[in-house]
Amino acid sequence: MRFPLGEMTVGDILDRGLKLLFARLPAFYALYLFMLAPVILLQLVIPFLLEAMINDLNAAGAGQGGAAFDPTNLILFFAVYMLAMVLTIVLVTIGNAAVLHIIMEEYQGNRVGVGSALGYALGRFFPLLGVSLLFGLMVGVGILFCCVPGFYLLATYMFVTQVVVLERRGVGEALTRSAELADGYRWRVLGVYLLVTLVSGFAQGFVVQVLGFVLPGQEMIPGPGGRMQIKVNVVNSIINTVVGNLVSIVFSAYLAVCVTLLYLDLRIRKEGFDLELAALRGEEGEFDPPPRRRRPRDEDDDYDDDDRPRRRRDEDDDYDDDRGRR
Template sequence: MSETPGWSSPDQPQNQPPQYGQQPQYGQPQYGQQPPTGPSIKPGVIPLRPLAVGEIIDGAITTMRRYPKLIIGAAAVVAAVTQILGLLVQLPFLDDLTAVVTLDPNTTTQQEAMNQATDALVGFLSGSLISVVLLLLGTVFLSGFITVIVGHAVLGKPVTFAQAWEEFKPRLLPLLGATLLFGLITTVGLILCIVPGVWLWVMFGLVTPALVLERCGVSAAFGRSRKLVDGAWWRTFGILLLTVVIGAVIGWIVSLPFEAIGLAISGGFSNDPASVLNPAYLIFVTIGAIISSTITLPFSSAVTVLLYVDRRMRSEGMDIELQRAAGHGGI
């Protein structure tokens, strides 16, 4: 079974033999050793040295282009399943919502209107909760799966779906727990005040690659992310924010034509508020969401992994270890 290179942190024991399913260990970085001089070593999608912002973005795009069947294919399947199931969950409640939107105040008492609105809202929120759970599960799988692929792509190593899944499978449940904890922490921070929420979002933004590649526990992954971001919060914030903006723009450009077609078919341009609850409109919106998610989710996941690699190369000398793993300088 092919394995990604050893991503163990400097704090992990180096003399223990790897257990089954673990990545081989290459030892603690040699901080006094300098990388080979001359042209940058680039066996994979990035040069094995501290990266510029443009190189991180380009590396993410290159990874998607180099492994299209694995990354785009997996993203398309996950997006289609989660979005279609989410739509099917919402459809039974559309009639109730439409009835509430189109209520005639001249023939309906205030109490009747309140009761209808409450019933429709409860049903819609229940369906929305199921949709959010499906989206969460799909996002967790995709982010972890892509993390493994990017780990191979950094060294230009070939990887199959079976190999990537075999490496990621033991990390699925821990990653789900870490994702839920991350969402809870950042949500509480945002509720208390926007600034703490954003600070926590950036400080723990590298939890996924730390947990998957280093094969550590949930609490250790949060500690690793904090340690790697510490001292480079603003740079990390800028790259993550840029990734969000790029993803939002791409998603908007891709989904806009489908929304326009859906509005045209459902009569949305006639200012009818019930048109956005028309199944035709929602179907086209779902198609747009599937296509945009197929592009934006892998892109943001790949950027996060490469940002993690960059932080390790800058703060822990990981570039030397990666060069050794790539066959430059020996192990």
């Protein structure tokens, strides 16, 4: 897929992001599903642990047979939950890098497969993981301080992932480079990011809420003595988990595409990166240097007889010295 080169408006970024998302959606899905499979499997265990933990709480609260609450299931629940979070950070980091490689290659007019993109991502895993953790920590701490510092840091270091993956730079260089690109455009960067995040979050939340209403994962039922107790529906919880992850993949990929297009737009505005992209594409037209003008014949000076084009001998007119003097 080839897009017109040049600066992009916000509408261009959103529109091209959708086109690129749907053009490579199978590849994005394959990458994220492959990377998130261990996380999804762990999440499927959580409803069973939650059911056991709530049953223990209900039994302890009802005082059945003097039963006391057993914290084992609670400990297992939080252990699995934390392990799922850590795996998500690690595996999504690799998936994001692979997706960024696909996006960049598509914008250059090249098409790469899932295996090639995954191999490229693994080569940048450690610097990408380091910069992702540092970026999340800085923004998270900044959000705690009245949100303003967090939004400033978010807009300033928005492109650290793109710099590490696409420009193959280290953690420190990525932070400096992202700040340089965002300088003078922080409001635009933050606006595009919040717009895509809010719209995606609203759409994703709507799907999850509707699904939870149709297939509730938990419900209140009357217990012993007329007390209301929580009952976990394991089947519904598993369905909600699987569908929620499938929906999340679409919006996560779209956000990655839009942020990468915004990164390319800033490079085009500040560095003339469209000329480099045109050269990589091998395109002709307005990006080609203007042709050299041929100088008029009478301006040709300083070349000797050997450099002059020779006329064919049979075309040489026979004229004598007298003619030549006339």
